[in-house]
Amino acid sequence: MAENEARGALSGLSQRERRRIEVRGIVQGVGFRPFVWRLAHQLDLAGFVRNASSGVVIEVEGKPDALDRFETALRSEAPPLARIDSIDRHSIPPSVCGEPGFIIPESSGGEAMQTLISPDIATCPACLADIADPAGRRYRYAFTNCTDCGPRYTIVERIPYDRPFTTMKRFELCPDCQREYNDPGDRRFHAQPNACPACGPKLELCDAVGVRLAVGDEITAAGELLAGGKILAIKGIGGFHLAVDASNEAAVRRLRSRKGREEKPFAVMVRDLAAARALCDISPEEKAALASPQAPIVLLRARQGLSLAPSIAPGNDRLGVMLPYSPLHWLLLREGPKVLVMTSANFSEEPLVADNAEALERLAGIADAFLMHDRPIARRCDDSVVMSMAGAVRLIRRSRGYAPAPVRLAESGPPVLGTGGELKSALCLVKGGEAFMSQHIGDMKNYEAYRHFDDVAAHLQRIFQTEAELLVHDQHPAYMTTRWALEQGKPTLGVQHHHAHLASCLAEHQHSGPAIGLTLDGAGYGTDGTVWGGEVLIGDAARAMRFASLEPMPLPGGDVAVRQVWRTALGWLHRSGVSPEGLECFRQPQSAQVLELLRKEVGTSESSSCGRLFDAVASICGLRHEARYEGQAAIELMQAAGGRIAEAGYRFGFERKPNRWLMLISPMLRDIAAAVRAGASSTEISRHFHRTLVGIFSEITRMAYLETGLKTVVLSGGVFQNQLLTETLARELESNGYQVLMHAQVPTSDGGISLGQAVIGREFLRGSYRGVDN
Structure with a gap:
């Protein structure tokens, strides 16, 4: 009998298999091990799961069909904060089978742990159910979270990611938690921000000078203030918002006046998807982005006749919309107005406010009241912004919900830090085979922004346990990011702005190149000392050739013309041999003086910028003469087309110079001026103008192909936020057999160039960097 029992036991073991599974990606600190533990118990499997240097290691045994279901579920049912890059499986001899159960042992201490900090993630459905349950102990608790959601990156002070090293360290867990x-x-399980009303952070509502208000319920009282037209400063996940009732025009105008934000559109936060649909047309991709764990602001096509305040997004046919991504927001939108303007809490161009005392000081005179809490924010982090374009949801601003999740690279290499540009600044640290983009930092125009930049640079290297061997900066000598790099006492490299654009897009697509790069933006310092911005570069991260550029034009007053776009119009008409008399751009104050300077060739700089071309055309056709925010004239010119493009464009040409081709735009400018004088509308001009650009860049791409044989084309630079141009040009190029690469994971604007800088820096360290041939 004993012999039969032994034979039966061996037979049972012979029907079992054991597998070793190694999972790489963002799988630490995101609830992945308890997920594996629960899955193994559901399938009656034995073994263990533990953290390892490269991710997570699982050894699991059981019946083969159960093991197969286990492996499938690892990918299909992984926690929302997890990102699986690879799964490797190896069979283990059956002789080692026989473990009694499945456990989570202590992580191995004998090897250095790879630290990947998860981004902050929107509140999950389970936690929302907890908040809404009157019988639950987290009913209406504004700081409810679990391993599937809540703050991560913004509460981390240092690694490892354990509660004592986060801003939750002061809140001791109660027995239940x-x-x-x-x-x-x-x-x-191991949710570091875990808390409840008994042991966690608490809210307080204060008046304009910081005196705490005696109210029965802070959220209810805050909702009443908003409904009464007050401006409320609300402390969220990554910093403060300034909020007002989005239907109250007087309140929105008051917010604009106090914040110093003349016309730049505000974003709104709505109660739910149904409320978003009432405001905007929403595609399936846009719906998925709105409801995603990242919960970004999504730029949506606004419906006609909205009941919202007109000054939320004046002159703009799109509306930035987001859903509540924290319990506090979710509760507030059920107590107060259904739609709230939610804009970053700062005065114009200053960094986002994150600290309570800082908020009371810097927002004095802006906010009427403050809804604050006592959980410190370690890392200020703005809302991310996305847009559906050319068949994909593309990042316009990469910040909360995305940073610091890595972008996978084609190759590994030494650690390098890219410092970005002057506007839309963001850092990028490359380590091994991954690139870690920082959150959006903003425009480097003041000391506070510089301090924030310095803090993020140090923190990024600290949490990823590496020190950059090289700091890569823009070649512009006056950029604050350049100055910062040169002051660190480390090896540095300056790279050309548009080369970084090209390299960034190639790196995002893990394309080693070379490629034809259409790099179009407002401004970038050229190797010849002029302002570039309408460039065709051919190359890769190691080297690029300036194959072509837009015809250089004068900018009267230099940077002043970026805001007073009528100056650009006068300068470009003058260079094109067109008198501006009779056009609106000639009726602006000081236009006669500017023309005299142009005749004398005094006080101007040269530019091949495509962004400035949009400005000039917008002013020539009378659409806008002064930009209140960056890109306003270009946005309004695109919107004037009404989403349509003409069958035919204006005239253009090409001229061969000793070192490059010039794409001649003066014929087009002469045609546009003539069309305006003939009574053409801005809509008609915009449609023909966009068709002309598509024609210019399609033809120069063909010319580059004939010279190089390359069929891969990169579209990068802020101009490619223009949906009409981007989608039409991409379709035309693809129909002609080109492979078109566009940004999606990182912004196409200057917010993405630090990635390109960093990968160029690796080429420099390898000894293969040759720069840009002018």
Whole structure:
């Protein structure tokens, strides 16, 4: 009998398999191990799961069909904060089978742990259910979270990612929360921000000078203030918002006046998807982006006749919309107005406010009241912005919800830090085979922005346990990011702005190049000392050739013309041999003086900028003569086309210079001036203008192909936020057999160039960097 029992036991073991599974990606600190533990118990499997230097290691045994289902579920049912880059599986001899159960042992201490900090993630449905349950202990609790959601990056002070090293360290877990934290079967197992009303952060509502208001419920009282037209400063996940009732025009205008934000559109936060649909047309991709764990601001096509305040997005046919991504926001939108303007809490061009005392000081005179809490924010982090364009959801601003999740690179290499540009600044640290983009930092125009930049640079290297061997900066000598790099006492490299654009897009697509790069933006310092911005570069991260550029034109007053776009119009008409008399751009104050300077060739700089071309055309056709925010004239010119493009364009040409081709735009400018004098509308001009650009860049791409044989084309630079131009040009290029690469994971604007800088820096360290041939 004993012999039969032994034979039966061996037979049972022979039907079992054991597998070793190594999972790489963002799988630490995101609830992945308890997910594996629960999955193994559901399928009656034995073994263990533990953190390792490269990710997570699992050894699991059981019946083959159960193991197959286990492996499938690892990908299909992974926690929302997890990102799986690879799964490797190896069979283990059956002789080692026989473990009694499945456990989570302590992580190995004998090897250095790879630290990947998850981005902050919107509140999950399970936590929303907890908040809405009157019988639950987290009913209406504004700081509810679990391993599937809540703050991560913004609360991390240093690694490892454990509660004592986050801003939650001052909040000692109560017995109930501690039990959840210790239980692998609970969704709050090792959730570092775990808390409840008994032991966690608390709200306070203060008046304009910081005196706490005696109210029964802070959220209810805050909702009443908003409904009464007050401006409320609200402390969220990555910083403060300034909020007002989006239907109250007087309140929105008051916010604009106090914040110093003349016309730049505000974003709104709505109660739910149904409220978003009432405001905007929403495609399936846009719906998915709105409801995603990242919960970005999505730029949506606004419906006609909205009941919102007109001054939220004046002259703009799109509306930035987001859903509530924290319990506080979710509760507030059920107590107060259904739609709130939610804009970053700062005065114009200053960094986002994140600290309570800082908020009371810097927002004095702007906010009427403050809804604050006592959980410190370690890393200020703006809302991310996305847009659906050319078949994909593309990042316009990469910040909360995305930073610091890595972008996978084609190759590994030494650590390098790219410092970005002057506007839309963001850093990028490349380490191994991954690129870690920082959150959006903003425009480097003041000391506060410089301090924030310095803090983010140090923090990024600290949490990823590396020190950059090289700092790569823009070649512009006056950029604050350039000055910062040169002051660090480390090896540095200056790279050309548009080369960084090209390299960034190639790196995002893991394309080693070379490629034809159409790099179009407002301004970038050229190797010849002029302002570039309408460039065709051919090359890769190691080297590029300036194959062509837009015809250089004068900018009267230099940077002044970026805001007073009528100056650009006068300068470009003058160079094109067109008198501006009779056109609106000639009726602006000081236009006669500017023309005299142009005749004398005094006080101007040369520019091949495509962004400035948009400005000039917008002013020539009388659409806009002064830009209140960056890109305003270009946006309004695109919108004037009404989403349509003409069948035929204006005239253009090409001229061969000793070192490059010039794409001649003076014929087009002469045609546009003539069309305006003949009574053409801005809509008609915009449609023909966009068709002309498509023609110019399609033809120069063909010319580059004939010279090089390359069929891969990169579209990069802020101009490619223009949906009409981008989608039409991409379709035309693809129909002609080109492979078109566009940004999606990182912004096409200057917010993405730090990635290109960093990968160029690696080429420099390898000894293969040759720069840009002018």
